[in-house]
Amino acid sequence: MNQNILLVQPKFPTPSKSLNHKDFLPIPLLKIASYHKTLNDAPHLVHGKVNIDFEPDLIYITSLFTYWQKEFWETAEYYRTLFPNTPINVGGIYVSLFFENSEFQKKCAELKVTANKGTVEKFEKSPPDYSLVDVDYQIIHASRGCKRHCTFCGVWKIEQEFVPKESIKNEIVKNKLVFYDNNLLANPYIERILKELSELKIKGKSVYSESQSGFDGRLLTLKLAKLLKKARFINPRIAWDNSFEEWNKIEKQINILLKAGYKSKDISIFMIYNWDYTFDEMELKRKKCFEWGVQIADCRNRPLTQEFDDYNGRVEQTNKDYYIHKNQGWTDLKVKKFRKNVRRQNICVRNGYKFHSSKLERKVVPKSDYFKIVSMPMHEIKRLLPDAWWPSEL
Numbered sequence: 001m002n003q004n005i006l007l008v009q010p011k012f013p014t015p016s017k018s019l020n021h022k023d024f025l026p027i028p029l030l031k032i033a034s035y036h037k038t039l040n041d042a043p044h045l046v047h048g049k050v051n052i053d054f055e056p057d058l059i060y061i062t063s064l065f066t067y068w069q070k071e072f073w074e075t076a077e078y079y080r081t082l083f084p085n086t087p088i089n090v091g092g093i094y095v096s097l098f099f100e101n102s103e104f105q106k107k108c109a110e111l112k113v114t115a116n117k118g119t120v121e122k123f124e125k126s127p128p129d130y131s132l133v134d135v136d137y138q139i140i141h142a143s144r145g146c147k148r149h150c151t152f153c154g155v156w157k158i159e160q161e162f163v164p165k166e167s168i169k170n171e172i173v174k175n176k177l178v179f180y181d182n183n184l185l186a187n188p189y190i191e192r193i194l195k196e197l198s199e200l201k202i203k204g205k206s207v208y209s210e211s212q213s214g215f216d217g218r219l220l221t222l223k224l225a226k227l228l229k230k231a232r233f234i235n236p237r238i239a240w241d242n243s244f245e246e247w248n249k250i251e252k253q254i255n256i257l258l259k260a261g262y263k264s265k266d267i268s269i270f271m272i273y274n275w276d277y278t279f280d281e282m283e284l285k286r287k288k289c290f291e292w293g294v295q296i297a298d299c300r301n302r303p304l305t306q307e308f309d310d311y312n313g314r315v316e317q318t319n320k321d322y323y324i325h326k327n328q329g330w331t332d333l334k335v336k337k338f339r340k341n342v343r344r345q346n347i348c349v350r351n352g353y354k355f356h357s358s359k360l361e362r363k364v365v366p367k368s369d370y371f372k373i374v375s376m377p378m379h380e381i382k383r384l385l386p387d388a389w390w391p392s393e394l
């Protein structure tokens with residue numbers, strides 16, 4: 001057939017400058033590339049709005065979060081202008097979540113683009129073509145969907161059925177794996193999969209894994225935690241989405257991971273904030289994590305209908321710039337304060353510090369001096385380092 005296939009990942013404002021950040025690899029486009037190669041077509045992957053020196057026969061554009069739709073539409077408009085008559089297919093998270101929205105459908109019609117909701121079976125069956133990206137890791141799914149229905153999450157709306165795999169060993173080609181499963185432990189074959197991983201060698205070397213989503217701590221048992229450790233899963237993360245009162249349940253889950261051999265500073269707790277728990281309650285949760293010596297992976301809540309996000313941590317902002325959850329008294333100041341506290345606390349946890357100071361963080365004050373300073377009374381430390389902040393204090 002030898003068609004030229006243009007695969008476009010819009011330039012999203014990803015936090016990392018790295019083009020192929022492991023959280024944002026355009027796996028659907030890599031699968032589409034693989035599928036088209038079986039038809040002897042020539043796929044070309046580009047990022048953002050770039051000059052194209054060939055005439056594509058077919059264009060695919062992916063989308064990501066709903067609040068990054070501006071970048072998606074600008075990219076679609078750009079390629080429609082460049083190639084007025086080429087078929088354009090669009091898909092991804094935003095497209096799937098807005099598929100039934102009449103304004104969305106109107107825009108698709110105006111631009112003459114075909115929207116696809118969820119996964120497309122023929123592409124889903126193709127392995128991602130890693131030759132198009134320069135990465136040393138492999139993204140993998142041992143399941144699709146999630147059996148739970150958390151109100152803030154779109155997974156169960158896009159992937160309505162939980163589909164587990166029995167085995168994944170034949171799919172693995174690299175020594176580093178990043179699981180994109182939404183609820184890895186819910187897979188009824190998880191023990192078998194973890195045993196496969198612990199025994200697997202690629203190019204004579206062991207395989208290391210991490211999970212992009214947190215583990216569902218409610219499903220975590222000591223047996224599973226030991227299998228995760230043996231399967232060389234690094235940096236385990238569990239979620240604490242509910243109230244502070246649930247702290248003893250989270251503590252049990254952390255203790256299971258500790259018993260399995262994980263170090264507390266390598267464990268992270270996912271926490272949604274700017275959400276249905278107040279700033280004060282989130283601060284109690286934060287402080288508890290400091291007592292446990294675990295890090296926090298903070299997630300700022302943005303509704304699934306949010307269409308923009310111009311959050312900037314360095315300036316004062318309003319709901320016109322990004323979503324501020326007014327119900328529980330969240331304000332711009334509180335959102336930014338919580339984020340700042342988590343960041344400083346994580347630095348303390350990683351370094352074993354009792355307090356944070358920007359001079360310590362930037363190594364203007366060397367780590368060796370910390371051990372002399374820390375034994376001083378608090379007011380003395382404050383005199384030396386006026387921005388000193390103690391995560392253990394509310």
Ligand code: SF4
Nearest residue numbers: 146148149150153182
């Ligand atoms: S458990 Fe995780 S993936 Fe499943 S619905 Fe809740 S937030 Fe979404």
